[in-house]
Amino acid sequence: MFESLSKGFESAALRLRNQGKFTLENLKEPLDSIQRTLLDADVHLDVIRKFTQDVQEKSLGAKVLLKAQGKSVTLSDHFIKICHDALIEILTASKTTDHFLKGLTQKSNSPHIIFFVGLQGAGKTTHVGKLAFLLKTKNLKVGLIAADTQRPAAKEQLKLLGEQVKAPVFTTESSDAYSIVKEGISHFSDQDVILVDTAGRLTVDSVLMNELVTLNQKFSPENILLVMDGMIGQDSLTTALAFQEKLPLTGTILTKLDGDTRGGAALSLSYMTQLPIFFIGTGEKLNLLETFRAEGMASRILGMGDVLSLMDDFEKAIDSKTEKNLENIQKGHFTFSDYENMMQTLFKMGPLQGLLSKMPFKLPQLPAGIDEKTLKKKVHMIQSMTKYEKNHPDSFKGPQALSRMQRIAKGSGNPLNAVQDLIQEFFKMKQMLPLMSGMSAMGGGMPGMKPPSSEQEKPALFGASVKLEELKKMASMGKAMKGSLSASQIAEVNRELKRKKQEKAKKRK
Numbered sequence: 001m002f003e004s005l006s007k008g009f010e011s012a013a014l015r016l017r018n019q020g021k022f023t024l025e026n027l028k029e030p031l032d033s034i035q036r037t038l039l040d041a042d043v044h045l046d047v048i049r050k051f052t053q054d055v056q057e058k059s060l061g062a063k064v065l066l067k068a069q070g071k072s073v074t075l076s077d078h079f080i081k082i083c084h085d086a087l088i089e090i091l092t093a094s095k096t097t098d099h100f101l102k103g104l105t106q107k108s109n110s111p112h113i114i115f116f117v118g119l120q121g122a123g124k125t126t127h128v129g130k131l132a133f134l135l136k137t138k139n140l141k142v143g144l145i146a147a148d149t150q151r152p153a154a155k156e157q158l159k160l161l162g163e164q165v166k167a168p169v170f171t172t173e174s175s176d177a178y179s180i181v182k183e184g185i186s187h188f189s190d191q192d193v194i195l196v197d198t199a200g201r202l203t204v205d206s207v208l209m210n211e212l213v214t215l216n217q218k219f220s221p222e223n224i225l226l227v228m229d230g231m232i233g234q235d236s237l238t239t240a241l242a243f244q245e246k247l248p249l250t251g252t253i254l255t256k257l258d259g260d261t262r263g264g265a266a267l268s269l270s271y272m273t274q275l276p277i278f279f280i281g282t283g284e285k286l287n288l289l290e291t292f293r294a295e296g297m298a299s300r301i302l303g304m305g306d307v308l309s310l311m312d313d314f315e316k317a318i319d320s321k322t323e324k325n326l327e328n329i330q331k332g333h334f335t336f337s338d339y340e341n342m343m344q345t346l347f348k349m350g351p352l353q354g355l356l357s358k359m360p361f362k363l364p365q366l367p368a369g370i371d372e373k374t375l376k377k378k379v380h381m382i383q384s385m386t387k388y389e390k391n392h393p394d395s396f397k398g399p400q401a402l403s404r405m406q407r408i409a410k411g412s413g414n415p416l417n418a419v420q421d422l423i424q425e426f427f428k429m430k431q432m433l434p435l436m437s438g439m440s441a442m443g444g445g446m447p448g449m450k451p452p453s454s455e456q457e458k459p460a461l462f463g464a465s466v467k468l469e470e471l472k473k474m475a476s477m478g479k480a481m482k483g484s485l486s487a488s489q490i491a492e493v494n495r496e497l498k499r500k501k502q503e504k505a506k507k508r509k
């Protein structure tokens with residue numbers, strides 16, 4: 001995500017590497033270079049102007065301490081920190097996703113009605129499904145109304161999504177959006193939240209707008225969310241402004257940020273519409289909906305990862321089986337079942353490339369052997385083991401080891417040496433576990449990766465015994481490595497950990 005933006009910021013900052021303090025002269029080149037980067041990313045000119053002015057003012061006014069607490073800070077680091085703050089300012093809206101979600105839990109004015117609007121293909125139907133999925137995990141009763149009368153497949157698509165998330169879907173044979181929504185709302189009067197999938201068009205046109213304006217006037221939904229395709233750059237802003245002119249939008253969902261996005265849309269949308277971005281879509285699957293946080297987005301734009309979002313992914317993927325598995329690993333009882341579970345948890349967390357962009361350190365590509373295909377092969381080999389073999393790894397050390405391996409190779413359709421490699425790698429990992437527990441959150445527990453030999457070495461992705469508290473360590477290690485994880489980022493991790501702890505304690509009561 002946002003690779004070219006990150007690279008642009010980095011190379012701009014590097015131009016200040018050997019400078020002692022900010023001056024108008026030495027800021028000129030980096031700021032010009034950032035302007036070009038933002039232009040390439042399709043960021044609106046007004047946003048670019050505001051951003052570069054901000055960064056220039058903040059830099060010239062900054063007191064730069066090149067040595068703080070015994071550590072040296074380069075002017076480049078300081079510049080990145082200033083860019084980070086300026087990006088946060090642009091991306092911060094008056095209402096956060098937490099406010100939005102909290103509003104939906106207020107029983108007094110339920111059912112809360114939410115309209116999804118946007119162009120055809122932006123991802124409305126998909127994101128009705130994703131939001132329903134999220135709301136169901138919060139124990140809310142959610143009803144879906146299929147009022148996209150333009151796209152013939154939308155109704156069936158929504159029915160399917162409804163089945164997957166176990167939310168009722170209201171459909172009729174009518175092609176009149178007004179009567180569908182009217183009947184749907186009375187049908188769902190006992191629900192907490194009603195999500196309405198409205199029709200899009202290929203471009204903004206008056207027929208579409210008139211339909212939406214009428215629906216809004218008749219039903220006054222509490223929220224109208226604009227769903228925007230994050231890959232379409234400048235055009236997305238023109239579209240957003242056209243919708244905003246006619247409808248009292250309350251927020252946006254930016255979709256397809258998993259794709260080849262240049263990242264400009266988020267900045268332009270936030271600043272030019274002043275609408276909060278509540279969520280970002282990072283894939284087609286139902287669980288690939290992320291809460292938008294200005295801080296996290298700013299960090300990702302700068303290539304600094306997003307620890308909090310990583311934490312969310314982990315929490316979503318973890319179940320009691322995984323918890324047990326982590327406990328086992330911490331105790332040193334590491335089996336092939338644990339190893340398999342670790343890899344399955346990883347798959348549940350979403351596409352590996354997406355996880356990579358959230359790491360607080362730079363790893364531009366997945367290391368060799370850490371790709372979905374290779375990991376799936378390993379899972380297949382483990383699945384070809386007997387239950388006994390899975391739980392007694394030492395069975396691969398005895399006299400029958402070779403025949404066992406030959407059977408697994410045949411059963412999983414892999415060459416014998418692939419099975420031998422897997423088993424060797426497993427025992428190496430098992431040996432390393434006690435060593436890893438000291439730095440477990442990011443330690444070498446990542447399937448197939450060698451653990452780091454020292455803190456300076458680049459760490460493996462994440463590991464065997466991840467505990468939420470340990471993400472703190474992860475954040476500060478990230479800082480040590482990258483030198484630029486901001487204090488505000490760490491403070492936010494700490495705040496989030498505290499909040500989660502309190503939430504857990506409350507649940508226990």
Ligand code: GDP
Pocket residue numbers: 118119120121122123124125126127151154200255256257258259280281282283284
């Ligand atoms: P609608 O016409 O606005 O309802 O759009 P759809 O929900 O049908 O989505 C259009 C296409 O985009 C479908 O193929 C979706 O699977 C895909 N899509 C939606 N959201 C995302 C996303 O966040 N990432 C990716 N990669 N694809 C998405």
